[in-house]
Amino acid sequence: MRGRRVWQDLMAVTELEKGDVTPAKLGSREFAIYDTVDGIRVSLARCTHGAANLCDGYFDGKFIECPLHQGLFDARSGEAKAAPARKSLFMIENRIIDGMIQVYI
């Protein structure tokens, strides 16, 4: 069964920081939940450049900026948009069921 993915509850929509990025954890894994202009998106929380927690970064509804080196990612697609960030964010498939954000991991 190892490696088999299932939908798991991550956080209730009501707990989200509106228009911002909210940290969440499942076991030891850290996630960043973005309340973007295009809807909810979820990624692994760590910057692909320097491993800082993106949940502490500046988010404008579309782009998330790393709090350590100000690398930039598109939170809707995960694409790295500005140096020093080069590698895209690892985005997690998500859905909302009965007010609960679920991730497919």
Added chain:
Amino acid sequence: MGNQLRRESQHNQPVLTPITQAMQDGALSRRELKQLMTRSNLPGLIHLFGFALTLICTGSLIWLASGTWWMVPAMFVHGIVWVHHFALQHECVHYTAFRTRWLNEVIGNYCGFAILLPNRFFRYEHCDHHTYTQLHGKDPELIELPISLRKYLWTISSIPYWKQKFIEIFAHARGRFSPIEEKFVPKEDRRSLVIEARVMLALFGAIVTFCIGTNWWGPLFYWWLPLFLGEPVMRIIRMTEHVGRPHIRDMKENTRTNLVSWPMRFLAWNMNYHAEHHYASSVPFHALPKLHRKLEGFVHIERRGYLGAHIDILSQICTRSKKPL
């Protein structure tokens, strides 16, 4: 996908950033932090206008003194202002001078050109300075505590600084990077840094050629001589940020905030609040005084300002030189 997720989770070992540390310490809440991070173009544009106006005023002093020996002090005063292009460039490197990202790029590149510090290269170098602040062999901007008064004055003279900068730019233009630079400059982006160094050298070459061809030496008297005359002041200021502070990771200890007068804060784009800046480098310059009030007690503050920091540095040099070998 599951295996990939596991690999990604393991590959990216978490880094405890100062900003996360500050929230864990209870120094400030996430909401306060987010508020402080809010970007705006207006404060930066107003500040830029004031900075440009100051440069015009000090430049006018040179013009008024032209043909007399008063030109030397006038160029020095203009140079003190000119070298503070660094403070603006530093703010642009963090994308915190303006809300609009491309404005930070454009103004950052202009500042880099004004003080011979290629912007893209500086961004990479500065990243590692923030990751490894004050750590030997890892912080590329680390300035060692001078071992003697002679070395202290040598550092302030800016001769070692300029020597390093000229070596750097010519090496980069030839596609060469030092082992320490190879650690922070990604392979994929080295080409762009080579081009950046070549473009900067070509532009300087073109200006020098133009000056020789037309026998018009404006850039020499309003730009290059003031830059070299003023740089020791920037060395004095840059030394106050970390020199003499412990070589440890703890942001509460390894960085110094200096309380200075309003004109110096203005020129430095509030970078005298240096410990606060290291705590949360995403906080724009105009919000640093507010962050300073929030972090009171959490960071090292030198209340006597730049002078006090140098008294501290000099006393450490004297204490060290009196120690028996």
